[in-house]
């Protein structure tokens with residue numbers, strides 16, 4: 302069975318990632334290494350290497366592999382980097398980040414998902430990931446600054462707190478747009494103390510970022 306998953310993973314990298322223009326060798330190697338079948342719910346393993354999101358409980362999803370790889374490529378993660386992910390979900394993207402960076406912090410608002418992700422990292426012996434429970438729209442000031450921040454949920458606007466927790470030269474990759482509609486995937490690079498450059502990487506669709514600097518539970522923009 303493990304060999305079948307390995308072969309399916311290689312096919313995913315070839316057909317859904319390389320063939321669609323993703324080319325960062327370190328990102329592709331991480332995607333070829335991390336077993337996505339270990340991050341989906343029991344019974345969903347056979348769908349692990351389709352290029353689609355899958356349900357993971359709490360009304361949330363593990364993201365589509367192509368979009369995860371696109372975000373990782375945009376984040377330009379180097380081996381010595383300290384990085385933050387907002388929206389741990391299944392833990393899959395944080396696992397990939399852990400293969401690319403020195404230290405990963407990931408924060409999830411649902412304690413049950415955070416706990417499952419922690420257990421998966423322990424089983425796979427990915428020991429450079431700290432999982433936090435809480436509102437990641439505020440970032441993680443105690444562990445800042447970060448060389449890269451990936452946000453796996455759609456925000457009404459790029460949170461000030463996340464931008465201010467970037468190191469100079471750091472990259473924030475975040476979906477931004479109205480709730481319930483297609484978002485734009487933005488890459489924001491901090492070029493100086495108060496200066497940022499922004500690039501639009503195209504349309505994506507993520508679940509909402511719920512929190513102080515995201516959306517309120519009822520879908521309104523948080524105050």
Ligand code: SAM
Pocket residue numbers: 361362363364387388389390391392393394395408409410411414435436437438453454507508509510511512513515
């Ligand atoms: N990166 C995940 C993976 O690889 O499975 C997929 C994440 S899922 C698309 C988005 C996640 O963001 C959900 O688990 C959701 O609970 C979480 N989330 C939403 N708002 C959040 C917030 N303010 N702080 C932390 N997590 C949040």
